[in-house]
Amino acid sequence: MQILSVGFTLPDSQVDNYDWGSAPSFFDYDAIVVDPYVAVSELIEGILRGEGSRLTYSDEPIEDGPTTPTSIGLADLLRRRAEETEMLLARGGLVVCFGYPDVAHPRVSGFQGAYRYYWLPAAPGKDFGPAYLRHAHGTHVTVTDYEHPFAELLEQVRNNVFYRVMFTEGPNGLAAEGKVIGRSPGGAAIAIEYSVGQGRVVFLPALPARLTPSERSGVASRLVAAIRNTLLMSAEGSPPEWVNDYPLPGIEAAEKEMTEAEARIEALEAEAEQARGEFRKLDRFRRLLWQEGKYGYDLPVRDALALLGMTTYSRVDEPASFYCEGETLFVETESSTRAVGMEPHYRLRERIEGEIQKEGRKRAGLIVINGYREQQPAEREQQFTDSLRVAAESMRYCIIEASTLFEAVRRHFEGTGDAKAFAQRILKTEGYLSPEAARGETAADASTA
Numbered sequence: 001m002q003i004l005s006v007g008f009t010l011p012d013s014q015v016d017n018y019d020w021g022s023a024p025s026f027f028d029y030d031a032i033v034v035d036p037y038v039a040v041s042e043l044i045e046g047i048l049r050g051e052g053s054r055l056t057y058s059d060e061p062i063e064d065g066p067t068t069p070t071s072i073g074l075a076d077l078l079r080r081r082a083e084e085t086e087m088l089l090a091r092g093g094l095v096v097c098f099g100y101p102d103v104a105h106p107r108v109s110g111f112q113g114a115y116r117y118y119w120l121p122a123a124p125g126k127d128f129g130p131a132y133l134r135h136a137h138g139t140h141v142t143v144t145d146y147e148h149p150f151a152e153l154l155e156q157v158r159n160n161v162f163y164r165v166m167f168t169e170g171p172n173g174l175a176a177e178g179k180v181i182g183r184s185p186g187g188a189a190i191a192i193e194y195s196v197g198q199g200r201v202v203f204l205p206a207l208p209a210r211l212t213p214s215e216r217s218g219v220a221s222r223l224v225a226a227i228r229n230t231l232l233m234s235a236e237g238s239p240p241e242w243v244n245d246y247p248l249p250g251i252e253a254a255e256k257e258m259t260e261a262e263a264r265i266e267a268l269e270a271e272a273e274q275a276r277g278e279f280r281k282l283d284r285f286r287r288l289l290w291q292e293g294k295y296g297y298d299l300p301v302r303d304a305l306a307l308l309g310m311t312t313y314s315r316v317d318e319p320a321s322f323y324c325e326g327e328t329l330f331v332e333t334e335s336s337t338r339a340v341g342m343e344p345h346y347r348l349r350e351r352i353e354g355e356i357q358k359e360g361r362k363r364a365g366l367i368v369i370n371g372y373r374e375q376q377p378a379e380r381e382q383q384f385t386d387s388l389r390v391a392a393e394s395m396r397y398c399i400i401e402a403s404t405l406f407e408a409v410r411r412h413f414e415g416t417g418d419a420k421a422f423a424q425r426i427l428k429t430e431g432y433l434s435p436e437a438a439r440g441e442t443a444a445d446a447s448t449a
Contacts, residue, residue, distance in 0.1 A: 001228055004029040007039025008098065010220040011213075019043060021054045021062045021077060026084035031094035031227045036116050037206070044105045044114065047074055064109050075111035082119040089199030094230055095120065096223070098206045099165045099190065101135050102128040121196045123174060132174035136166040141182045141190055141205050148181045149229035150202060153222040154191060160215070163190045163205030185295055200230065285409050288402040290373050292335035301333045301368045301402070304409050308419040319351060324423050328363045330355075335370035335402070340384045344369070345391045352395065364427050365397030368405055377403035384432070393431040400426065400433045407435060 003015045006023055010033065018024070020039045026032050034040075047054055047064055054062040060072045067073040085095065097120065105114040117128040126132050141161050143154045166188035167174045178194025182205065190205045211219065284300050285307075291297040294316075302320050306312050310322040310329065320331035330351050334344040344367045355363050371383025383401055392399045411417030418440075425438055 001030050001231065002028075003031045003033060003224065003227055005033040007035035007037070007042075008033060008207075009216070010223060011217055012220040012224050014224055015220065018057075019054075020081065022057055024057050026081065027087035027091070027093070029088065029093070030231055031096065032085075032088065033096045033223065033227075034120075035098045035206075036120075037098075037100045040116050040119070041103065041105065044074070044078075044108060048105075048107050064107075066110065073110065075108055075114075078108070078111055078114060078118065085119050086121065089121065089196045089201075092198040092231075094199060094227060095201045096227065097201065097203050099133070099163065099167075099203045100206060101130075101165055102133060120201065123178065123194050123196070126174050128174075132168050133165050134168065136163060136184070136188055136190070138163050138184050138186075138190075140185050142185065143181070144183050145179065145181045148179070148193070149233065150181055150191070150193075150204070150226040153219070153226050154182045154204070156218060156222055157205075157207065160208065161190075161205040162208045166190055167192050167203065202230070282413075285406060288370065288406045288409075289377060290370075292370070292373060297335045297370060297402075298333045301331070301405065304405050305331065308408055308412060308417075308422060310423060319347070324364070325420075325427055327427060329366055329427070330363050331366045331368065333368045333370075335373050337372065337374055339382060340369040340371045340388060342385070342388055342391065345388055345395075348397065349391075349395060352397075365395065366426055367392070367397065367399045368402055369399060370402035373402075377401070389432050396430040398426045398429040398433050399431065400438065401435070404433065404435045404438045408438065 001014060003010075003012075004023060004026065005015050005017050006020055009017050015033075016024070016029075020043045043054065046052065047062060056062060056072055056077070061070070062074055062077055063071045064074045067076045089095065100116065102116050105116070106112075108114040115128070120128070122128055122132070139159065139162060141154055141158050141163065143151045143158070145151060163184065166184070167180075167190070169180070169189055173189075174192070174194075178192050180189045180192050181202075182189075182191030184190050191203060193200060193202045195201075207219065285304055287296055287300045288304060291300065298320070299316065302312060305320075305322055310324045312320065312322050314321040320333070322329045322331060330348060332344040332348045332351075334340045348365050348367060352363055352365055355361070367388075369384050369388075372380040384399060389399065408417055408419070408422050412419060421440060422438060425433060425440070429437070
């Protein structure tokens with residue numbers, strides 16, 4: 001097995017690393033790995049700008065213009081690469097492509113169809129335009145098919161991707177023509193596989209621009225293994241029914257043992273999935289201490305308040321509102337690598353003033369902050385600005401730190417906390433509710449603790 005990587009260096013003995021112009025013919029490989037941003041777009045634009053000297057595998061200069069006896073025209077090179085890809089796929093080859101948005105390169109002489117994905121066949125009736133491949137940005141991927149050959153690679157880089165696109169789903173989506181193998185935390189399809197003729201195309205989320213040598217080496221080894229296993233699966237195919245009429249000594253016992261082992265694995269996987277669910281159900285509360293954003297921080301805050309007896313009546317896409325001790329409580333959250341400033345105050349003030357105008361009454365307010373979130377809570381400086389504290393005192397709402405809320409959750413699970421008293425202290429506090437005050441301790445209690 002021999003692999004060609006174009007635009008993305010893979011340090012592995014089974015991989016040849018070239019650029020789009022200097023690479024040998026694609027069809028001589030079992031699989032090609034392509035970073036189209038570097039391989040296609042940077043090469044095209046570099047040649048159009050006249051930056052440096054680009055040579056083919058046989059040392060022909062690549063120039064924007066017609067092919068001559070001493071050079072090859074860029075348009076002819078691009079067309080040749082498309083033909084080579086088609087030939088590779090026609091004989092059962094594999095194309096692994098990192099996903100980026102499609103863009104046009106309209107200044108290539110003699111080639112009106114120069115797009116970033118001009119060379120890659122899409123599924124029948126589809127293309128790589130915005131109707132099928134849309135801009136998206138994120139840094140996490142979740143495996144959706146653990147039996148897929150690329151699952152181990154996606155699991156390895158799950159928190160170290162920089163995906164740029166999502167694939168549309170539904171009856172007319174690009175992902176509908178194949179299989180989704182990875183999704184973003186919000187459920188968008190960002191890793192897919194589909195068939196083209198006898199071959200297969202796998203789209204992976206793009207990786208960060210700078211990987212350490214050890215990270216790149218790890219990606220290379222798992223990517224090579226995934227390609228090998230994909231090609232082996234493609235080569236095996238489905239046997240005809242009549243093959244059962246040709247038994248071999250010991251094959252029935254081996255099949256029985258295989259079936260029993262797979263049943264045990266299935267049971268263990270179900271047990272592991274249940275254990276993962278229990279772990280995640282608890283681990284989500286630790287996100288209070290270090291995460292940010294709606295899914296990383298805001299929703300765990302809502303889950304924690306609900307666990308402590310407050311009743312939520314807002315949807316996920318709405319600002320948080322709870323019913324607590326006979327009152328409506330408006331909740332805002334803010335997590336930052338620095339001290340939290342006035343941003344959550346402005347959001348909460350707008351909600352409270354809007355309710356006064358609408359209903360003629362003021363609602364209780366709570367801001368849960370997570371300042372200096374990258375540091376251990378015990379080592380953090382004051383997590384909020386003085387202006388935020390003064391604003392809370394002026395508007396008579398409560399500020400608590402995420403670590404204080406986490407402590408209340410921990411006490412709840414231990415059976416040592418009083419959730420009702422905790423809620424009452426939030427409603428009565430005008431300004432900052434310290435960890436000691438949240439536990440019902442006085443200053444003297446805290447000093448002797």
